Amino acid sequence: GPFLTNFMWINISLAVFNLIPAFPMDGGRVLRAALALRMPYARATEVAARLGQAIALVFGLLGLLFNPMLVLIALFVWMGAQHESSLVQLRSALAGLPVQNAMITDFRVVGRRDPLSRAVELTLAGFQQDFPVVEDHRAVGVLTRADLVRGLAEAGKTAPVEDFMHRDFGTAQPDEMLERALSRFGQQEPATIVVSTDHEVLGIVTPENIGELVMFETAVRQGRRTPRQPIRSGEALRRSAR
Incomplete structure (x- = not known):
């Protein structure tokens, strides 16, 4: 009957929504697990969270144009991605510290x-x-x-x-x-x-x-990932002349 048909489509929609590669859905965790095979876990979480926030922005724009319900979904996805990223960043920064x-x-x-x-x-x-x-x-x-x-x-x-x-x-x-x-x-x-x-x-x-420690530890780790830019000859001459 119509009720069973509608119930089936609702479950299919929820399953598809859960596979979206964005936190806090399972699709976001699957994406992070795949990325973690090629990069550190914290970095994989950061990349997956940014992708989730990009998807949230798309949902938000579509919601403004077509369906206001998508705006609420966008907020849910954005906040979920932000929370997951902050939590993993905190754990990564504090790992191994007395x-x-x-x-x-x-x-x-x-x-x-x-x-x-x-x-x-x-x-x-x-x-x-x-x-x-x-x-x-x-x-x-x-x-x-x-x-x-x-x-x-x-x-x-x-x-x-x-x-x-x-x-x-x-x-x-x-x-x-x-x-x-x-x-x-x-x-x-x-x-x-x-x-x-x-x-x-x-x-x-x-x-x-704790917040200050996390900020400093995160900055140090990001600095290690970012290679220093070589000083051009003109800049070197100006520095030596000072």
């Missing part, structure tokens, strides 16, 4: 019985927003900027830090692999990870610092 490579070593701590005014002073004196709360050289909590603002609003500057700190927080060893540490605490609040040993707090890892 936590200490991303650790901030110039940091400040507060005591659990310190007044919130102490955290205010440290915040205004620098760029740090989250503070390890330390007792006997060991971390017992983390006070975030949101915690600090909430504490000031509810209890004022004289309230002790321990009343508003996070007692459940992420910790990592300095030689632990960064990717593993982030997989354990990536969705946890607070986002700041305290790096410590059994005897002392060594540093902190923040999302902002």
